[in-house]
Amino acid sequence: MTLGRALSVSLVGLTGHLVEVEAQLAGGIPGLSLVGLPDAALSEARDRVRAAVTSCGLDWPSRRITVNLTPAALPKAGSGFDLAIAVATMVGARACPAQSAARTVHLGELGLDGRLRPVRGVLPAVAAAVAAGYPRVVVAAADAPEAALVPGADVVAAVSLAQVLREYGADVAVPGATAVARLEPDRGRDTARGDLSDVVGQHAARHALEVAAAGGHHLLMTGPPGTGKTMLASRLPGLLPDLDDADAVEVTAIHSVAGTFRPGDGLLRRPPFEDPHHTATPAAVIGGGSGLPRPGAASRAHRGVLFMDEAPQFAPRVMQTLRQPLEHGELVLHRAGGTARYPARFQLVMAANPCPCGNAVGKGLDCTCRPVERRRYFARLSGPLLDRVDLQVDVLPVTRLDRRSGPGESTAEVAARVAEARARAARRLAGTGWRSNAEVSGRWLRGPGAPGDTRAVDQGLDRGTLSLRGADRVLRVAWTLADLAGIAAPRDREITRAVSLRTRGQAL
Template identity: 70%
Template sequence: MGLGRAGAVALVGLTGHVVQVEAHLAASVPGFTLIGLPDAALSESRDRVRAAVTSSGLRWPNRKVTVNLSPAALPKQGSGFDLAIAVAVLAGAGLVDAASAARAVHLGELGLDGRVHPVRGVLPAVAAAVAAGVERVVVAEADAAEARLVRGADVRGVATLGELALAYGAQIPPPAVLPPVARGPVRAPRAETPDLADVLGQGPARQALEVAAAGGHHLLMVGPPGAGKTMLATRLPGILPDLGEDESVEVTALHSVAGTFDPSVGLIRRPPFEGPHHTATAASIVGGGSGLPRPGAASRAHRGVLFLDEAPEFAGRVLQTLRQPLEQGELVIHRAGGAARYPARFQLVLAANPCPCGRAFGKGLDCTCSSLARRRYFARLDGPLLDRVDLQVEVAPVRRADLADGARGEASAAVAARVRAARDAQTERYLGTGWATNAEANGGWLRRRLGARVRVLGDLDRALDRGQLTLRGADRVLKVAWTLADLAGRDGPGAEDVARALALRTRSGS
């Protein structure tokens, strides 16, 4: 009878839990039993582990093997437990040093030839292990660069199970040298963010984009095709500040779990940009999958921009799923395998035509849509969703004078400097509150901060009394007014800031 132990990590959302893998070997009818709430992929590890052990020149124990994943009540999924299971079995059989195996966390999938394959979520898994006091981590060679991004981790990358067994004292001939398994293809990183200088004209829309960046506000742009809505939206990340250290780790961990992170570029330092097609499903936007769900586009856009082009063409159910992250900055997704919580504090940018044909602009003389078709088209962006969008502006067609002038617009670098100064003012204002931007702040808190200057909210209060705004809408106008003051370098909004914020809310500020 023998007992071996090895460490592993189970991820539930972005939260990692250190799991102790125990392998009990008894002198009984040979067999293999895996317990501790494994999913289907993990249950199949029996055959992968057995083949990998024998392919590595090691003897599979001819005993009854029972593997327990503790804590047993925690759901476990994926093939990343293979390496830990193999090491625990070998330790229980006395083929490797049990003490060395028990002191480390092992993350990797095993191939039938004994090679160690990379897995998703290495960064948050290693971070969880280090936070739990386990600094020694063994991963696939292809995952070593990602694991070393975690400070305090003592990382060992291995290409094969045989290589690790030798390091743990196994008495076997040196295994054959096999090429390490490369990481699977990841989504190509976005090219350098295009510059705002490429946008000709569109002064009011550019100003709205700057306000959105400075305060972290959501933005709706309505205009005919070709007016430049997509050009403006894709340039928003270029004027946002770099991510802070904690934000970089959080965003990188999300993309690691999603399988879209390339560790060769290090931590993600720039705000991400996600632009799903209007045929995207709700699961692809908010996250989904069998068992425990994986992050969708909304979470991959965390601390960045989620752009929905042709927003009224998205399914109504997809748009409704965005209410929770817009309000709370996170997504809680429940599936049969459990619930996963992913951060999703993004800036939502919506672009829409004024009608199905797109020509209902100005006098709308060229529009071929019926009044009913126009109402139905824009009604897809329902009130509860639009009530959470701070800035709603019209984007007019580019005029001939804008082209004839030939002058480039203001560059992103100049706009980004003003945005950075406004964000610094907000950082100082919200120190100790847990908020980072005006968009995240509490409206009541901002009203109280005005003190005796609360009279500047006269226009806003009258709009609320007339029913033009909901209470939530009024709070969001106030937040935009504070952002306008921050951009102007003032210590609080004046009546002109409130009036301008109100105009930007009602699509009359363009």
Template identity: 65%
Template sequence: MLDLAVAVAVLAGAGVVPHQGLERVVHLAELGLDGRLQPVRGVLPAVASAVAGGCTDVVVSAADAPEARLVPGATVHEATHLGDVVRLHGGELDRDPDLVAVPRSAPAVARRPEGDLRDVVGQSEARLALEVAAAGGHHLLMIGPPGAGKTMLAARLPGILPDLSEPDAVEVTAVHSVAGTFDPGSGLLRRPPFEDPHHTATPAAIVGGGTGLARPGAVSRAHRGVLFLDEAPEFAPRVLQTLRQPLEAGELVLHRAGGATRYPARFQLVLAANPCPCGMASTNAGLECTCTSVARRRYVGRLSGPLLDRIDLQVHLAGLTRAERVLGHHGESSADVAGRVRQARAAARERWAGTRWRTNVELPGPWLRDRLRGRPGVLAQVERQIDAGDLSMRGADRLLRVAWTVADLDGRDVPTTADVDAAMMFRTGERRG
């Protein structure tokens, strides 16, 4: 990335180009042996940093110019060859370079279209859990047999999330620019990203890695969007454990020999799992399951307690009935659900105006308990669960955040006992009697 800047400095020192004003121009490109300017990763965040530092004039390769122009306030000068840069700064060339056009390579990852929730047959409880997750930014675990719709539901979560705000769009686009998964021809990424790595993924693929400065992994590419782990118990335990820190901090710091790199990683985690290795433990009263009780416990146990404690919503999906398969009982569309999600998020934003919080999932525990302490009965069920050892303090905080989201969806300013009970049901499967 610094090749062009070094070359211009050398040319200025040799008197080939005037040095006046060069300190206010940022040069971002690699140089080929023939003097051609090559595109580089991370142009958008680099240009954004330059503009923030007061250097609005930037010189980039012609291939990177569309991406650089996405940064507000930047004056972008594109060049194909070092000779173009010399002329740009008032220098002279004995002859023009003889260049052959090289097409820009396609982006590494194509964006998938968002499906519609209307495609999902049945599963009303799971659909409600998905809506609550979208409204509050909560993490979700779905357990059910193969074919129940877990993957289809997870893939439709981005479709009911609101568009990214302008700052978030720039931040998300910057991550994908560094990762090499961004097509500048489509403009800023304004829809929440969706990442679904395969269960054979390594820890480096999930959190980031590579030689020199580490590149963003799946958790950072899912920033302000959704990270979906299908067949979650099949992921290596080391991979699952790497999720705990970004789930709490919302960012990652990767240390390599070339230095430390900090990437944002505030995503919604969605896990999907079968109830057992064969997947049939919850079908037909478990009569079709071929797994031993030890195999079932070991399979579910691969999702550790500390990881599950960070999951706000857990829902069990049943297999589709014959009537549902034949008749296809479809629910609401993504557009209808997205409208309620927007209203709930707007209510939360208005309530947290003046704070750094954006969604209910970010609320601190002491604030939650203080706001509800004066309401008799609202915290009673939570306190009983804590006293019984069935709920940790972290789990209690997450449960109360879900209760706020349920209240927002129903248009209430403060959670009621019924909202806390609904949150308890999603977390533990229990209802108040």
């Protein structure tokens, strides 16, 4: 009996685990069996590996081959083990003398023609390999720039199994010229989305957007069609500061697993913006799929903005799935092979028309909807969800006066104020584990250091227009207004303003 070994990595959520691939070749009926909880895609590896080896011009060993993936208890999904299986098998068959393969991590799917194909999740997989003390990784050429983002990784890029086996000393001809992966140039994600100065008028909504950016608050904009709601929402990421190192790695890892990361961009440094369509399924928003589940829009929006345009049109069960991430900042996906956790701490921005026909503004004279239709429309944004949205503003049609008043402030101008306000909040919250006012607990708000004058909040509670949770949310926004004003604590004025930023003045 002969043995060959190679390493690979299995991902469970964003966490990579080292997997040892061991091939035993023995006498008996020729065939290949895979042991160690392989999922369906892994079983197909059998055919791919065999075809890929043959395409290198090497003989497939006519022996009984048992490939063991350990630890056995670890769920293993996907096609990224192909390369390690092929290498371990050929080392075991004595086709190449490579002992170093046993200490090298191999990540890649094989085509039937022997081509090495890129896989999802290379960044977290390589990070896990380096952390486990195995910095040498072989990846598909297209994945090499992503792998190279991991500090300390020793990345070998290959285009084919033949190239890898030849590196290991096998006697194979490497066909043709090696194609080098072409990277798309960095497109500057924020600039593609436009500047705040493009938005005419809408002073109230612009202010709400600035407050949302400064305090990390969720935001609902309600207004008739064509008033700039979508424009405003898409400009929120531009107001947010760059991600710090740890967040950049985490956000990039999510997009790597989702298959939405272009390594030409380098680590993702800007807060992401995700805007699922209102026909999106729950899986599209929260994630799913067999094998290594794909993070959904809510996770891809981690540390950025999740924009639900035409929010009342989303299926109610989609909106309900948002409660878990809004409360816990992560999504737990239960799968046959185990449980995957993806971070999902995003800023929720929703846009809605005031009614199905969209015209229920002011006195609502142009609205053609029946009252019951209007009520039902907004009821689709469930109470508990809306209760988490600190900022709820009306976006009214642009007036002639607005149009003549010239361009408003630019993204850069507002972002500078947001950065200052965030720095103030960060100093105050240092050591609490919270980063922004939106995260702060109600108890802390009501504890020492809380603003003295809360008459506006008390009145709201007395009149029943504010719930206790609502009152906490008003205080959170009031702190953000204080941070933007550069003062030590909110005054009556900030609290009054915070109440008005939370109350939709709808004509319903």
